[in-house]
Amino acid sequence: xxxxxxxxxxFHDSDWNFETLSRTYxxxxxxxxxxxxxxxxxxxxxxxxxxxxxxxxxxxxxPLMYQHWSFGKRFVFEEHLYRKGRRGLAYELVINSNPCITxxxxxxxxxxxxxxxxxxxxxxxxFFKNNYLFQxxxxxxxxxxxxxxxxKYITKCEERYGTSEVEVxxxxxHALMDQGVFRYRRPPRLSSEKERERAxxxxxxxxxxxxxxxxTLPPSPDGHNSKEAERDASERKKALNLPEENLLYFLExxxxxxxxxxxxxxxxxxxxxxxxxxxxQTKVMNEGCATFVHYTIMNRLFDQGRISEGSMLEMLHxxxxxxxxxxxxxxxxxxxxxxxxxxxxxxxxxxxxxxxxPEDRDWFPEIAGxxxxxxxxxxxxxxxxxxxxxxxxxxxxxxxxxxxxxxxxEAGDNYCEVASIHNERGYQTIRTALARSYxxxxxxxxxxxxxxxxxGDRHLRLQHNVKNGILLDEASRxxxxxxxxxxWGYDVSLAGVDAETDDVLYECSTAPTSE
Amino acid sequence: MPNFIxxxxxxxxxxxxxxxxxxxxxxxELKRTIKEQIKAGKIADVDAEHRVxxxxxxxxxxxxxxxxxxxxRQYILPGNHEFTPGDRIPKPSARGGxxxxxxxxxxSEDDFQFVxxxxxxLDLFFEDLELPDMVKLNLKESVAFKPRRxxxxxSGSPTNINVGRTMRNSYGRxxxxxxxxxxxVATIADEIARLEAExxxxxxxxxxxxxxxxxxxxxxRRRRRIAYVDPVDIRFNRFEPQPLPxxxxxxxxxxxxxxxxxxxxxxxxxxxxxxxHLFLKRRYKRIDIVFIRHTDEAGExxxxxxxxxxxxxxxxxxxxxxxxxxxxxxxxxxxxxxxxAAQASDGENSAGDSDLCVSLLHRQVMRLCQYYAYVEIIDExxxxxxxxxxxxxxxxxxxxxxxxxxxxxxxTRIARPSDIYPVFRKLFARQPTMxxxxxxx
Numbered sequence: 001x002x003x004x005x006x007x008x009x010x011f012h013d014s015d016w017n018f019e020t021l022s023r024t025y026x027x028x029x030x031x032x033x034x035x036x037x038x039x040x041x042x043x044x045x046x047x048x049x050x051x052x053x054x055x056x057x058x059x060x061x062x063p064l065m066y067q068h069w070s071f072g073k074r075f076v077f078e079e080h081l082y083r084k085g086r087r088g089l090a091y092e093l094v095i096n097s098n099p100c101i102t103x104x105x106x107x108x109x110x111x112x113x114x115x116x117x118x119x120x121x122x123x124x125x126x127f128f129k130n131n132y133l134f135q136x137x138x139x140x141x142x143x144x145x146x147x148x149x150x151x152k153y154i155t156k157c158e159e160r161y162g163t164s165e166v167e168v169x170x171x172x173x174h175a176l177m178d179q180g181v182f183r184y185r186r187p188p189r190l191s192s193e194k195e196r197e198r199a200x201x202x203x204x205x206x207x208x209x210x211x212x213x214x215x216t217l218p219p220s221p222d223g224h225n226s227k228e229a230e231r232d233a234s235e236r237k238k239a240l241n242l243p244e245e246n247l248l249y250f251l252e253x254x255x256x257x258x259x260x261x262x263x264x265x266x267x268x269x270x271x272x273x274x275x276x277x278x279x280x281q282t283k284v285m286n287e288g289c290a291t292f293v294h295y296t297i298m299n300r301l302f303d304q305g306r307i308s309e310g311s312m313l314e315m316l317h318x319x320x321x322x323x324x325x326x327x328x329x330x331x332x333x334x335x336x337x338x339x340x341x342x343x344x345x346x347x348x349x350x351x352x353x354x355x356x357x358p359e360d361r362d363w364f365p366e367i368a369g370x371x372x373x374x375x376x377x378x379x380x381x382x383x384x385x386x387x388x389x390x391x392x393x394x395x396x397x398x399x400x401x402x403x404x405x406x407x408x409x410e411a412g413d414n415y416c417e418v419a420s421i422h423n424e425r426g427y428q429t430i431r432t433a434l435a436r437s438y439x440x441x442x443x444x445x446x447x448x449x450x451x452x453x454x455x456g457d458r459h460l461r462l463q464h465n466v467k468n469g470i471l472l473d474e475a476s477r478x479x480x481x482x483x484x485x486x487x488w489g490y491d492v493s494l495a496g497v498d499a500e501t502d503d504v505l506y507e508c509s510t511a512p513t514s515e
Numbered sequence: 516m517p518n519f520i521x522x523x524x525x526x527x528x529x530x531x532x533x534x535x536x537x538x539x540x541x542x543x544e545l546k547r548t549i550k551e552q553i554k555a556g557k558i559a560d561v562d563a564e565h566r567v568x569x570x571x572x573x574x575x576x577x578x579x580x581x582x583x584x585x586x587x588r589q590y591i592l593p594g595n596h597e598f599t600p601g602d603r604i605p606k607p608s609a610r611g612g613x614x615x616x617x618x619x620x621x622x623s624e625d626d627f628q629f630v631x632x633x634x635x636x637l638d639l640f641f642e643d644l645e646l647p648d649m650v651k652l653n654l655k656e657s658v659a660f661k662p663r664r665x666x667x668x669x670s671g672s673p674t675n676i677n678v679g680r681t682m683r684n685s686y687g688r689x690x691x692x693x694x695x696x697x698x699x700v701a702t703i704a705d706e707i708a709r710l711e712a713e714x715x716x717x718x719x720x721x722x723x724x725x726x727x728x729x730x731x732x733x734x735x736r737r738r739r740r741i742a743y744v745d746p747v748d749i750r751f752n753r754f755e756p757q758p759l760p761x762x763x764x765x766x767x768x769x770x771x772x773x774x775x776x777x778x779x780x781x782x783x784x785x786x787x788x789x790x791x792h793l794f795l796k797r798r799y800k801r802i803d804i805v806f807i808r809h810t811d812e813a814g815e816x817x818x819x820x821x822x823x824x825x826x827x828x829x830x831x832x833x834x835x836x837x838x839x840x841x842x843x844x845x846x847x848x849x850x851x852x853x854x855x856a857a858q859a860s861d862g863e864n865s866a867g868d869s870d871l872c873v874s875l876l877h878r879q880v881m882r883l884c885q886y887y888a889y890v891e892i893i894d895e896x897x898x899x900x901x902x903x904x905x906x907x908x909x910x911x912x913x914x915x916x917x918x919x920x921x922x923x924x925x926x927t928r929i930a931r932p933s934d935i936y937p938v939f940r941k942l943f944a945r946q947p948t949m950x951x952x953x954x955x956x
């Protein structure tokens with residue numbers, strides 16, 4: 001590198017200080033906003049130590065989290081792996097909030113800090129702000145204050161009702177977290193802090209003025225005849241809005257045994273589950289977006305002569321570790337790496353836009369050769385989730401590059417069959433299958449509340465719509481049902497019904513008498 | 516300019532409370548599991564395994580999870596080299612296939628294992644058990660004392676004088692007080708002798724001799740006054756009697772292997788003994804086990820034969836007790852060994868022999884033993900009849916008389932594997948009888 005250019009470098013060695021961080025941030029920001037046209041929340045970068053990173057891990061990556069033993073378990077687990085050197089710490093952690101909070105570890109070198117800034121503070125940040133799922137389903141500006149409320153509320157409950165009382169409710173609620181999100185209709189927005197405060201005060205007032213004596217009033221003399229009861233039951237059922245797929249929501253609203261504070265706990269768990277739901281549907285895109293952004297920005301900085309070759313090599317080393325995809329027969333194979341797939345797809349889109357092959361022109365007539373890869377990517381980031389993104393943009397060239405193939409596996413057989421490989425006939429099938437494997441709603445067991453006889457035995461009936469014959473693991477199923485029963489207070493049964501034939505495949509119940 | 520915040524000085528260990536909660540829970544869970552394991556009859560495994568994996572259940576977080584062994588699935592995998600459509604790949608057995616299964620679904624529960632060492636497990640297991648008469652081990656019965664060097668003393672018997680130390684003291688004192696050495700005296704004496712021999716009569720010469728004589732006299736007096744070895748120099752070797760803790764125990768396992776002891780009965784007895792052995796092993800540095808089995812005659816056997824041989828015959832219980840007494844006399848003097856005995860039987864005994872057993876116990880065995888546990892293995896159906904009453908086999912009824920008189924005798928009945936642990940606890944629970952027993956001695 002010529003000597004004159006050295007003065008242009010953002011940083012020279014691996015030590016960092018706040019001045020360097022800030023100078024580098026500005027350089028990255030210029031590229032991100034002016035050249036890549038990213039649109040981000042204001043950034044807040046926080047420097048933390050490695051212990052604090054472990055802490056942050058164990059509280060599901062939230063800066064504020066209520067206390068629960070399962071987070072302790074996660075900590076012990078992560079620490080164990082970390083201490084044994086089996087797993088490194090993430091270099092960064094980013095929180096979908098406004099302002100967007102990014103954690104930088106103090107142990108990182110300056111080159112890593114630059115990489116992380118580009119990756120998290122711009123890549124993830126842009127994705128959080130612009131992707132439609134996050135826009136619709138999460139409220140970035142409210143989450144931190146909500147978490148603060150949740151933490152305080154749960155601490156208060158622990159003081160008032162005892163830690164173990166709170167713990168059993170949280171245990172049960174956590175078991176149903178996957179069944180605690182609205183998948184198809186929009187959840188009610190988090191009400192503002194003030195409104196919540198008012199609702200809580202109202203509840204407390206009701207608790208104070210509640211008199212148990214009212215319960216002992218004699219029933220009205222004419223009573224209910226059976227016909228009336230039946231009508232009532234159907235009305236109640238209608239009012240309950242069954243079937244309901246959000247188990248936690250149903251229990252929170254309908255359970256007859258829960259105290260108001262217990263309902264609030266369910267609600268807290270549910271809100272958090274809902275908050276993380278979009279992240280689960282956009283893993284490939286989110287990481288791909290962040291990786292693509294940091295890769296592009298770093299290369300641009302290098303081209304401008306603002307990063308030394310040594311730093312660039314260090315970044316490339318980390319980068320290639322992150323996007324490494326071992327083959328299926330490699331002992332390190334953990335599944336498809338979302339970083340690798342996402343990054344490759346986005347680079348592929350860039351290639352298709354600027355330098356298409358005839359094949360690309362066939363497959364992507366709208367974007368091939370259009371040249372404006374930035375707009376194409378920004379549009380894709382905003383309007384897709386993993387499933388639709390793969391379905392639309394996975395190109396034959398990439399399928400060949402990854403040498404993807406499709407295996408079908410039937411439980412009864414003792415072999416798997418190769419259904420399609422990366423050839424002309426297989427592209428479509430592989431693309432569709434890969435997309436479907438990222439459809440969270442399709443891959444999760446579909447369990448709904450279908451019936452409850454509130455005036456009779458209050459037996460809660462759940463139905464599992466079995467797809468492709470995939471049943472539930474029995475041990476965890478029964479354990480989870482016991483959690484449902486705990487929250488519901490009465491017996492709960494679960495029936496597995498084949499989604500296509502309506503045959504009942506299995507039935508199980510928490511009632512002691514039935515099988 | 517972004518907003519930088521330095522959080523490094525923020526309090527660490529935010530998750531400390533969570534970790535505490537988790538460990539508390541894990542511990543409770545482990546205790547429960549181990550008790551269940553014992554009930555399920557895996558005592559020997561507990562002893563054999565050095566690490567016990569933390570069970571998933573109590574610290575597991577269940578949720579509705581698809582079962583990997585059902586249904587049809589599709590996986591997309593990278594890195595195809597040789598396959599063409601229609602190829603069949605044998606499924607890797609058991610968990611090997613999971614790498615494929617994880618591919619599509621993305622998420623799977625981590626198989627978290629909380630590993631405890633065997634010692635920790637056993638600590639949990641024996642947490643609130645205590646052998647009776649631990650007093651004997653600590654204080655009462657330290658029969659042997661061994662003198663141990665413990666520095667020096669200023670008083671003692673002449674045989675214990677430590678010459679080296681004494682002489683060192685005396686030498687120091689002599690230097691400090693400037694006791695004239697023999698050489699000093701000799702020099703002056705020589706000088707006098709030389710001068711006298713010169714036969715010089717000058718007054719200066721005489722004066723010189725006179726001065727030397729006075730000097731010599733002074734030295735002699737000084738030597739006399741300052742002793743070569745003074746009583747204050749003397750040091751004696753000091754010995755302290757050190758009690759030798761009687762940290763060895765012998766455990767006698769007496770088992771009836773007569774025809775009436777079937778597989779079930781032997782199995783129950785075995786589990787009881789394993790438990791007892793585990794327990795004693797925790798308490799004593801050195802523990803011997805003597806296996807005595809008996810039909811109508813008794814014999815000492817090794818462990819394998821004890822539990823697994825198929826020998827059978829009639830029943831004379833007293834033979835086993837006699838054999839035990841013989842072995843105690845031969846190899847395990849009661850002064851040096853803590854003796855424990857556990858007898859398992861179905862209670863069937865030949866007529867009249869029970870009385871002999873009781874008298875043997877009364878007269879000899881109970882005086883020698885720290886503890887004698889009798890476990891009667893009965894039919895499950897009998898539990899309802901005999902569970903609480905004193906009725907039962909001849910042996911049981913006979914032993915009642917021993918039970919009433921000796922507090923270090925315990926007897927109980929077992930019908931199921933699940934009874935063993937509670938019974939064991941009952942037998943070896945901390946007992947308020949310890950004082951009684953020591954008074955009687």
